[in-house]
Amino acid sequence: MLFSGGLGMPAVLRMVLLARALHAAGNEVRFCCPARARHRVARAGLVPVLAGPQQFSRAWRPDLVVHDPLCPDSTATAAMSGVPTIGYLPYARPPLSPRPTVWIDPCPPELRDRPEAGAWQVRCDAYELPGRPVPRLTGLSLLPRVCITGVPTGTRPEDRRRRRLFRRVAEGVESLGLQLVVLTGDDHPWSRLLPGCVVVVHGGDEGIVYAAARFGVSQLVLPAGEEERRAGARLEQAGIGRCLSDDELAGDPSMLRLRFHIAELVNGGRVLPTAARLGRSIARMPPPADLVPGIEALMR
Numbered sequence: 001m002l003f004s005g006g007l008g009m010p011a012v013l014r015m016v017l018l019a020r021a022l023h024a025a026g027n028e029v030r031f032c033c034p035a036r037a038r039h040r041v042a043r044a045g046l047v048p049v050l051a052g053p054q055q056f057s058r059a060w061r062p063d064l065v066v067h068d069p070l071c072p073d074s075t076a077t078a079a080m081s082g083v084p085t086i087g088y089l090p091y092a093r094p095p096l097s098p099r100p101t102v103w104i105d106p107c108p109p110e111l112r113d114r115p116e117a118g119a120w121q122v123r124c125d126a127y128e129l130p131g132r133p134v135p136r137l138t139g140l141s142l143l144p145r146v147c148i149t150g151v152p153t154g155t156r157p158e159d160r161r162r163r164r165l166f167r168r169v170a171e172g173v174e175s176l177g178l179q180l181v182v183l184t185g186d187d188h189p190w191s192r193l194l195p196g197c198v199v200v201v202h203g204g205d206e207g208i209v210y211a212a213a214r215f216g217v218s219q220l221v222l223p224a225g226e227e228e229r230r231a232g233a234r235l236e237q238a239g240i241g242r243c244l245s246d247d248e249l250a251g252d253p254s255m256l257r258l259r260f261h262i263a264e265l266v267n268g269g270r271v272l273p274t275a276a277r278l279g280r281s282i283a284r285m286p287p288p289a290d291l292v293p294g295i296e297a298l299m300r
Helices: 009-022 033-041 053-060 072-081 157-177 192-198 206-214 224-238 246-250 257-267 271-283 290-298
Strands: 002-004 030-032 065-066 086-090 104-106 145-148 179-182 200-204 218-221 240-241
Touching: 002 009, 002 053, 002 104, 009 030, 009 033, 009 065, 009 086, 009 157, 009 206, 009 290, 030 053, 053 072, 065 200, 072 086, 072 290, 145 157, 157 179, 157 200, 179 290, 192 206, 200 206, 200 257, 206 218, 206 224, 206 271, 218 224, 218 257, 218 271, 224 240, 240 257, 240 271
Parallel strands: 002 030, 002 065, 065 086, 086 104, 145 179, 145 200, 200 218, 218 240
Antiparallel strands: none
């Protein structure tokens, strides 16, 4: 079985869990992914591929391909393979064509605008590096904890503007007397960090959308683009978060307005109970290992 992941780290980390389950069931698995993700694949006990997915597929001739449909190379690999294919549905953007044999959908039904008929549901878990340390918190505290992640690091004017916005949100969190945790990078031990949080502030990345939803945490989205804006809008529609409006993003939102958004999410009302219910709903979804028999049956 050949797994082919794209540039998005969240998709790769979800696919790793399914690849591990298939490997544990006795299947031979290889994993094509960007260079920056190969050490995660290797740490998971899988074999990363150094060649491009199309080149490797022609030489190795897999019996089944699992791919990221937002990556053109992965989609082309699946199309040319001539074997059953499985595509992981993205969250807020339509995938590339052609259609795979089967879609796998990690998105909770409450967050999916238009469910794909016949897709196999799976819990939106993601692989975490073993032994990954938890960032040092500000000591023991009974205060509600707010986590900020996904702060832009680029040098473009847009990145600098959004970085200032994240800083203003952090100032708003601290001015409300809340415990603040700021995370950098794109791989965190969410299973140890998020159970102690009441709000996660982020840019709309689907990895953190799923992680926060799994643990019943409310979300404040500072969207980076149209895709992230759609993700934030869907969180608002589902009643588990807030997304800054275009007007707020274009200008310099007042500290009073930011404090209002944060306080609303921390103090609940409808948002916190809805987020907790979504977390319980996700916990009842099938884990990746439950898909193994159906996937193996595709090759018979």
